[in-house]
């Protein structure tokens with residue numbers, strides 16, 4: 513007679529017996545999809561004349577299938593310029609994946625990096641790797657029948673969530689205030705608005721009005737999109753202390769490591785930055801120089817989930833908090849696996865491309881109880897796809 517606490521279901525026993533499985537990547541598909549935005553939007557980079565308003569976003573999707581029939585999907589993106597270049601580079605390096613065991617994600621990441629190393633190990637080359645790396649993590653979690661957050665080891669099943677899309681500089685203040693109200697009605701946990709205009713007086717008025725509308729204590733952030741110089745950031749940052757901001761984002765040029773460090777040391781308000789950086793090495797510089805209180809990596813920009821996890825490890829060790837940039841569909845899982853309580857950035861822009869929706873409740877985004885990232889491409893995404901190329905043979 514078998515004692516009940518020693519009983520093992522025969523199905524589980526057969527899964528655990530014998531040799532572990534191996535697999536091989538047999539098919540890879542790369543697509544370029546152009547997502548149009550409902551209305552052109554502007555941040556400070558537009559108001560200082562450095563960039564044109566954003567009207568569309570280019571997405572590079574990678575779909576991977578293995579000999580054993582496992583599948584994964586990942587994506588990267590580019591705003592304004594670079595999408596077609598990324599797509600071209602992704603197609604060049606895609607054959608590197610064929611025949612590899614999809615379990616060996618770190619090895620494959622390095623192979624993809626070295627395949628394009630003469631173009632550099634940051635910038636467009638790492639961004640072109642991201643769709644593949646993310647697809648491999650999606651595949652691994654799907655095969656384990658776990659949400660990616662659970663595969664990584666989650667600290668929580670939801671992440672506090674703020675939005676940005678209601679507070680662009682192209683939006684008149686009265687509309688920003690209406691957006692604030694509707695976001696709160698929809699359960700958002702924090703509000704971020706754009707600043708960084710040539711006239712800081714206008715920024716001040718908008719921040720003050722939004723703080724008054726929100727009331728004391730509701731999380732509010734501002735984002736200058738790199739458009740202040742050091743003196744402006746110092747002076748204006750000091751005048752913003754009264755509004756009890758959760759953070760000031762990208763006050764300075766994304767690569768001004770020392771300037772951010774000086775600001776972080778002198779202001780009480782937290783400094784957030786990192787969204788523009790495109791490798792683990794660049795993020796390590798921010799962390800090593802104490803340049804921020806919140807680090808804002810973007811998995812598609814740094815080359816995928818593999819380097820993102822390295823950034824998370826170092827940030828957590830050094831006591832820096834996490835607020836990933838954009839792409840909440842991916843970052844929700846990663847933020848759920850970060851030890852400290854992070855923030856997730858909410859953008860509804862990507863929703864038409866997927867069949868599934870994320871659920872926001874009491875200020876927090878819920879980790880979906882679906883295997884992998886938990887997303888499938890919609891008919892609309894296929895309709896917006898302008899180019900695809902396949903490698904290998906679909907098993």
Ligand SMILES: [Mg+2]
Pocket residue numbers: 735737761762787
């Ligand atoms: Mg930002």
